[in-house]
Amino acid sequence: MKFKAITASLLGAVALIATMNASATLIDFEDRAEGENIIGTSYQGLQWNSGAGDMYTLNGTNYSDSTSGYTTLANALDGDFVGFNGFGTSPAEIAAIGDATFDLNSAWFTSAWDTQLDITFTGLLDGVELYTMDFAAMRETAQQVVFNWAGIDTFRIDDNGLHFAMDDLVINEAVPEPATLALMGLGLVGLSLSRKKKS
Ligand SMILES: [Ca+2]
Numbered sequence: 001m002k003f004k005a006i007t008a009s010l011l012g013a014v015a016l017i018a019t020m021n022a023s024a025t026l027i028d029f030e031d032r033a034e035g036e037n038i039i040g041t042s043y044q045g046l047q048w049n050s051g052a053g054d055m056y057t058l059n060g061t062n063y064s065d066s067t068s069g070y071t072t073l074a075n076a077l078d079g080d081f082v083g084f085n086g087f088g089t090s091p092a093e094i095a096a097i098g099d100a101t102f103d104l105n106s107a108w109f110t111s112a113w114d115t116q117l118d119i120t121f122t123g124l125l126d127g128v129e130l131y132t133m134d135f136a137a138m139r140e141t142a143q144q145v146v147f148n149w150a151g152i153d154t155f156r157i158d159d160n161g162l163h164f165a166m167d168d169l170v171i172n173e174a175v176p177e178p179a180t181l182a183l184m185g186l187g188l189v190g191l192s193l194s195r196k197k198k199s
């Protein structure tokens with residue numbers, strides 16, 4: 001009986017943690033100012049300047065060259081603003097702050113200028129490459145890339161120094177670390193056992 005109770009408690013803990021991670025954040029840049037602006041550190045709780053240079057945003061709907069991938073992407077999605085790698089920064093990186101990690105679910109991309117732009121995406125944790133994916137971004141077609149990369153602290157976008165546009169990233173932030181999970185599990189087991197004694 002005790003073993004069953006413990007198992008049930010652990011399952012409860014897992015279910016609780018799954019619930020905590022279920023809420024996804026959509027990063028669509030629609031709160032950004034007009035013009036080409038550096039995103040910097042702390043926007044949406046992330047660093048947008050941990051790679052070789054800064055990531056920026058601009059208004060793709062009103063962009064001066066409507067044949068660009070900025071406009072393609074803005075027209076394909078709700079809203080006007082898109083992100084891009086300023087001065088063709090490569091690799092561009094989006095990173096967690098401090099010891100935090102995040103899950104990268106999906107994001108939309110276009111090539112800003114080239115008809116096709118070959119990109120290598122990498123997901124890292126503590127400098128170790130956990131995930132990698134090659135992708136062909138197109139200027140005239142916006143595409144959603146589905147990652148489902150869990151527990152990374154850095155999303156690296158390497159395109160050999162050309163411009164890409166990016167929008168509607170879906171991530172889960174504030175993933176509890178394994179130590180926290182273990183403590184929560186033990187806490188719930190303890191709670192379950194003490195309840196059992198009383199009854
Ligand atoms: Ca947008």
Ligand SMILES: [Ca+2]
Nearest residue numbers: 074077078079
């Ligand atoms: Ca739009």
